[in-house]
Amino acid sequence: MGKLWTCPYCVHDCTLGTEDIIRFSSRNQVSKEYGYYQVELTIIVCPNPECRKQIISLAIHEANIVTGTTGKRLYSWQLEPESNQKPWPDYIPLQLRNDYSEACLIQTKSPKASATLSRRCIQGMIRDFWGIQKGRLVDEVNELHTRVDSATWEAIDSVRKVGNIGAHMEKDVNLIIDVEPEEAGLLIWLIETLFKDWYVARDEKQKRMSKLKELAQSKTSLKSNSQQKT
Ligand SMILES: [Zn+2]
Structure with a gap:
């Protein structure tokens, strides 16, 4: 085998x-x-x-x-290839795919920078996919609470907390919180999951809906044709 x-x-x-x-x-x-x-x-x-x-x-x-x-x-x-990043369809915005790709490339070399990119990618997804624009990520994540399942929301909220490390660095240079490559890998996994659950699922749903519409239309025209004959 x-x-x-x-x-x-x-x-x-x-x-x-x-x-x-x-x-x-x-x-x-x-x-x-x-x-x-x-x-x-x-x-x-x-x-x-x-x-x-x-x-x-x-x-x-x-x-x-x-x-x-x-x-x-x-x-x-x-x-x-240099990383195990997966290919994603063009309907996912290029900026998001670029952040994801770069986060994958530097996952082991610079996990902290990778986690920062992952956080930006997830924030970009919340803005693009859900249309939530509040300025501060904490407000955007709170707004998301009612729209996604609780497991997904908790995962995103914990990413927000990890990503905050970068934002607070200038204020307290002695505060160093390390991100391990495995943790950076978990954030990458979360991006892949959200790409699938949000963008890919929406595209598949839209394709099925339009197929269903076409089917209904062809049935309707068949029906009207047979009615004309009788
Ligand atoms: Zn292959």
Whole structure:
């Protein structure tokens, strides 16, 4: 059995076969203190015939030269694509997609900056999607309270609190609250969820509604045609 995998480019769930994963592996002594390293470059070619993009990653493991086994993983990097950001349709405003994309790119290098971008993206969504413009984010989030489910609202309200760190920095330079890469990742996940729940769901609903309208219209014209004949 191959392994289940989601392509970061086409977002298709695929089963990877051995022919889809190409490994370049090398083992060498680094120094007396560091011992032997096993370096592995992995290229996955997406099995989806419409995609066929390549995903490249590099990993370094401890290696035991006596037993010939690979030990614990010391480093790993995803080289291509630079982040696991997902593609989004054009009907989501470009500014929001750009903030999301940048937040993904710097998630591990600068989680604090990533969280600030995520907060701006979520604020932009509240303004664009819900048409709420109050100036202060706290008022906008309060206004949102009656319009979304309570789990979503609480998540957004906690992002507002995390994002406030950046806004208060000038007032108290000694106040440093760190954002971990995992936390920055949670904010990115929230953006993806809201993109899906708000924009993508609205678009799908609109498409179904117009299909239904077309169906009703074609039935009506069929009916009037048959009435004319009799
Ligand atoms: Zn793909």
